[in-house]
Amino acid sequence: MTKTTPQTAPEGDLTLQTVAFPKDTNSGGDIFGGWVISQMDIAAGTTAQQRAKGRVATVAIEAMRFHAPILVGDLVSVYTQVVKTGRTSLTMHVETWVRRQRTAELELVTEGDFTFVAIQDSGVKRPLPPPN
Numbered sequence: 001m002t003k004t005t006p007q008t009a010p011e012g013d014l015t016l017q018t019v020a021f022p023k024d025t026n027s028g029g030d031i032f033g034g035w036v037i038s039q040m041d042i043a044a045g046t047t048a049q050q051r052a053k054g055r056v057a058t059v060a061i062e063a064m065r066f067h068a069p070i071l072v073g074d075l076v077s078v079y080t081q082v083v084k085t086g087r088t089s090l091t092m093h094v095e096t097w098v099r100r101q102r103t104a105e106l107e108l109v110t111e112g113d114f115t116f117v118a119i120q121d122s123g124v125k126r127p128l129p130p131p132n
């Protein structure tokens with residue numbers, strides 16, 4: 001989902017909140033990109049499991065954008081929104097916003113599209129159940 005105007009407020013449901021700690025930094029002292037993607041995958045996976053009423057597996061991450069760095073101490077909030085459902089898969093737009101520790105400013109820092117497949121206990125794909 002490419003946007004043409006700057007976004008001023010989060011889109012989707014608040015799914016996960018955490019604080020960035022020094023242990024999450026890379027050797028340069030910035031929050032590690034893999035940590036952020038992990039938080040997004042956890043949040044999106046939670047929403048996907050609810051919609052799929054059971055186990056899911058991440059099959060693709062697309063349109064991943066890193067707009068601004070996350071700083072130690074920032075309050076990190078991940079928002080998820082189902083944008084597409086198929087026979088066995090669902091795609092979610094995921095946004096990460098931070099509340100800056102020093103200024104309390106709210107800022108969009110990352111976004112991406114995460115696709116999950118509903119799977120059986122054996123790991124084989126299964127059809128998505130009807131929505132509630």
Ligand SMILES: CC(=O)SCCNC(=O)CCNC(=O)[C@H](O)C(C)(C)COP(=O)(O)OP(=O)(O)OC[C@H]1O[C@@H](n2cnc3c(N)ncnc32)[C@H](O)[C@@H]1OP(=O)(O)O
Pocket residue numbers: 057058059060085086087088089090115116117119123124125
């Ligand atoms: C490698 C890792 O450890 S990553 C960590 C977590 N993820 C995993 O372990 C998942 C590893 N992958 C798998 O186990 C398998 O690929 C599965 C179970 C997810 C999918 O099984 P497959 O039989 O390969 O599925 P298939 O290719 O038919 O696609 C299933 C659905 O995913 C969709 N899909 C597959 N690849 C993509 C992709 N790159 N982008 C978007 N959607 C995709 C398909 O369109 C299909 O959707 P639909 O049924 O709604 O039409």
